[in-house]
Amino acid sequence: MSELRGVSGTDPLYQSLAAHDAPYGDAALPDKRQVAASFSRAAESYDAVAELQRNVGTQLLARLPTSLRPRRWLDLGCGTGYFTRALAERYAQGEGLAVDIAEGMLRHARPQGGAAHFIAGDAEALPLQSDSVDLLFSSLALQWCADFPRVLSEAQRVLRPGGVLAFSSLCVGTLQELRDSWLAVDGFVHVNRFRRFEDYQQLCAASGLQPLTLQRQAEVLHFPDLRSLTTSLKDLGAHNLNPGRPGGLTGRSRIRALIEAYERFRQPQGLPATYQVVYGVLQKPS
Template sequence: MNAVAIDKRAVAASFSRAASTYDQVAELQRQVGSNLLARLPDDLQPHSLVDLGCGTGYFTRALNARFERPVLGLDIAEGMLCFARTKGPEHAAWIAADAEALPLRGDSQHLLFSSLALQWCPDLGRALSEARRVLLPGGCMAFNTLVEGTLGELRGAWEQVDGYVHVNRFMPLAQLQVVLAEAGFARWHCEVETHVLHYPQLSALTHELKALGAHNLNAGRPGGLTGRARLRALTAAYETYRQVAGLPATYQVAQIILYK
């Protein structure tokens, strides 16, 4: 993502609206976040930790259970934070915050955890600079993000219909690796997972994206409602991807660990 392509206010508003429906359809999000959590070193015992882009607080609770420590939940979407507060954990603190301008002291955190949040940052390099600033020496940041190739089937189908931007753009892996290499961390590791979900029909996918708050947030998207003729054309184009299991939707997820 870049500053031209994404509007933070639109991101915050979209995810705030999705707070009450997000957990009902977030199976993939729980899976890739659990995979990230499993990548943390077994001997890691952080005394101060943050769930950055905590959303409904699912992984805030998971971090609290694993480390038996209070967790600070940060998110740009006030609606998500309001929902998270109702779920706990009891000792969590919830703060509205921008990953590119963290309201945290330098050298104050042992662990920053962030699952499927930083792809919505206009400037990932700035977010990583902030993360490095607030981490203690020897501290760890674990995050995952979507990269180019995600929802490629939906993008390809729309390209057969019109020239508008209908699908969120994600950073190419090569560009992500450059950003990671230039972020100033002592060492880092990046591994990409491919997840393919299947849907009985296109509407099941589009309804899920809306319920997640992750539908099209890019500049260049069409205004107003999509006409019936374009929807019929999109459905026909997407049907060319159909497999035995259903209509595929591919997600490319980079799982990253960095050490200060």
Template sequence: MNEATLDKRLIAESFSRAAPTYDKAAALQRTVGSNLLGRLPRDFVPGDILDLGCGTGHFTRALAACFDTPVIGLDLAEGMLRHANEHSPGLDHWITADAERLPLRSESRDLIFSSLAMQWCPRLDQALAEAWRVLRPGGCLAFNTLLEGSLEELRQSWKAVDNLVHVNSFMSLTELTLLLDDAGFGDWQCDVERHVLFYPRLGELTQELKALGAVNLNAGRPSGLTGKARARRLTAAYEQFRTEHGLPASWQVAQVVMFKQPGRTGVSA
């Protein structure tokens, strides 16, 4: 996503509102975050950890338990951090900040973990540069992000209704790979997972997206409520994707693990 399409203030507000409902709707988020955590090398034992885009603190708590060390949780949404603080006994390091401007000392972290937050960075190159700066030599950036093709069924269904932007846009794998190549880490791996969730009705998918705070925040999105006639057309279009399991919603997730090689020079974004 680029700066022309996303307003960070709207992102923070949307996820702050979703804090009370997020955890109950976050099955996919839990799965892909757990998969990311499982991709860390078994012999990698970080001391200073940042959970970047920590949300409600689920993986902040998981990281603290896994590595038996305090973890800093950082998020753009103050509402998420309040919720995380209330539900994370023993953890008290929470920072409201932007992934593209980390308020942390250079070479102060061993691990930066970030699950499904980077797709909300208009300048992913800047976020990668900041992660490189903050990591110690030998440190790891482990993150996942959504790719082009996510929610493709919903995107195509809306095209049968109008030409407005109704679904968030995501980076292609080619674009992501170029950014990873240029980030200066030297040692990285990117694997793509495809997940398909099924819903009895379209309304359950849209309600889940709202509960997660992952609503349409792009420029060109429609204003106001969707009329009944347009909603019927959308539903009819989506029904064409129905299978024996229900209405599918596809997600393309890039799982990335990068190590900062000693002696290498980072790339300024």
């Protein structure tokens, strides 16, 4: 296929939170090699706990232009391939590509089909030729990319004129309850950092792509206790991946303090975990 370039085939409460301390104010995003390794390890457990991911991806699908009929589409950050298969069903007349940085996810997704090619690749350096796809779909993957302008530049490069970039991502305010609870305990960052929604607005406006929609929407999950939340994050591969964190377990007294701090947020449905989701649909000028 000529369009492809460089194709290549203990206790969760402690593990998910305790060994990931970093001083507040270090704004660096996680190393993508660590992101890839974490999601590769989570490939087998991911689908069982991906309620939010399925809901967000379904909402992103609903935002796609109804007139869109892509000859070739790309699922970027395909994960286990759940939305690769949904796109294949929706656009049966088109050819599908699936790209992920995590080889473990690709090994899990390939046997289930949905795409003509499953490709190891990075959103900041897509292994595709220019003007080669009509739809670039990416749900809850781009928050791990440090250089979002580069992501948008790559999307503009690989999209054909009139092609659409549809993405969902996360912004500041995600897991705020957990962040605030940790800050009450020790003042360290134990929660992944995300961009401001205003940054998404500015970067999309300057990208050369035409924003058709760009919205922020809160999604709230509820858990019976803190351990259930941290286990879910670990099974997703989305536990804290901040750089510069020393190893070592958090003491039991700090964990008890964290539980007490988080309990202040309890609602009748359980302990809330709020995700601030960004939905964007952008079009390359014809």
